[in-house]
Amino acid sequence: MAVDSPGPGRTALLALDWGTSSLRAWRVSTAGRVLEERHRPWGILRLPEGGFPAAYASITEGWQGQPDAPVAAIACGMVGSRQGWHEVPYLSLPLDLNQLAGSLTQVGGTGLRLVPGLIDETRDGRPDVMRGEETEAVGALERLDDTAGEILLVMPGTHCKWVRVSNGVIAGFTTYMTGELFAMLTEHSILGRSIPTTAPTLPADDPARRRAFDDGVRAAASDGLAGRLFSVRALVLTGRLDAALITDYLSGLLIGEELTRALAAAHAGSAEPGRIVLVGDPAITTRYARAFATLGRTIPLELGAASVRGLYRIAVLAGLVSATAGDSAC
């Protein structure tokens, strides 16, 4: 997605992705082009003084337009949860993604509209919820040339979502806490002691780190995570794994477990899982793509992050923005 340098531009929409730990905002043109982007550590659980109103005013400062010509504003994520600014009820499945635009809720006293989250109650005794990923799913499908048939969107992060989309309708989803488990294990477990603080990226020029990641993926796929987790420590104690490679091996173990379990569940379902598409920050989707390859699976398409595109698309469908066919969309 192209980002212009800050400037007046022709602002049509303020788009916010407001999650638990961070807040991201974009100033978007009529044609859906990102004119400016801002990022603050103001997740809904760590707001600045003044709470939600102050955070919102600050991150959109100078973007609000004139009183006689206000700019539309839309937000997705945990901001619409019970702990958020204004609770927006979940929508149930199955859900045509176009319906999201018809269910926006305005935060009283502001022009900000919130996108509802989704709840999956299609499986007995096993509900699931999302807030934010539904919007990114809209953006991801926008970027695909063809959205007919079955698509499995995999959206890695703190809580990775596997979203089954059937001809544009969300049929179900499952959350894997892989990112949170990785953070907990490196920060709080016996495996994390003496771990270097570098993030588990996969530098192309470091074959040892890539190999450690692959070994972790294969170990989880063959034996499962539970009986392998402690062996990380034993591998280091016996000199078989360099302590500098623990995060890579551990990342492989966790992603390998997620892939194995999620693919087994997808193939156990009544419908074919269809095309698999990775959505999100390339720093993390790259690792998932590699894990698919390590397991001998078809490597999914990597789409990149799609929140702002989803927010723009929903705003257009809701009539908040009159889309123009101007410059390339975000």
Place this chain on the structure above:
Amino acid sequence: MAVDSPGPGRTALLALDWGTSSLRAWRVSTAGRVLEERHRPWGILRLPEGGFPAAYASITEGWQGQPDAPVAAIACGMVGSRQGWHEVPYLSLPLDLNQLAGSLTQVGGTGLRLVPGLIDETRDGRPDVMRGEETEAVGALERLDDTAGEILLVMPGTHCKWVRVSNGVIAGFTTYMTGELFAMLTEHSILGRSIPTTAPTLPADDPARRRAFDDGVRAAASDGLAGRLFSVRALVLTGRLDAALITDYLSGLLIGEELTRALAAAHAGSAEPGRIVLVGDPAITTRYARAFATLGRTIPLELGAASVRGLYRIAVLAGLVSATAGDSAC
């Protein structure tokens, strides 16, 4: 195990189980009877001022006998690790448990002898280690009338060990980090927010808590932990699970995953898994026993804790204590 009230008694052995987070010591009679027990929070990673020597002197104060008639002393656990008082190399598998007595290492300047830990390098690329459980295994086998054939000792705790014993010889073992995962998830994850601080015991008079535990066990057994973990949050959000029951459900999920994985691995091995025996604090082995029942498995025998019995037995085999046929053994 009977514990006499503190008194002079006829001390033959000071027995210590010295782990990562706590230190336990017993004064044992010639016949193996526990005369007195002490407990301190001085695990090897949180020693008092003065370090190991000070901790040892303090917890055995008044127990040491006379200079002309010193009392034998033996310890097992992480005290023999690299971060411990004196590093004792691991013994390799397969290992006849009687060999432990021939491999004690004395801490210089003291009469204290350390039991070596074990390393399992029998599986390609998947080593495992233990320190302390080998001693408890000796004690557990002592308590069984018949130790012939195959026995699978399950030793729950922070790091639960599944130990395969074949005619008194340890053939292999696998560690499951179930206890540590439970602590991490309740203390540091999104699932732990708003969790009551009560321990997940299973009171006989609280059917709701027992049912939540059983539900967790079954959920893990049918779908695996990875895709079920986040549903704990969704179950609470949708009112299907009372927040007061989260720890019980989560405990069931984690133990259910461990049992499913470990039993599958045990049955995949070349030998029959044999009799399963639970060893350890009844507060935790009771939960494992219930999970076996919930999964329709034969409920294993629960042996209780066996560290001091193991320490005594090893001391007798090493000639540190002359066993008498006096009162009932510990």
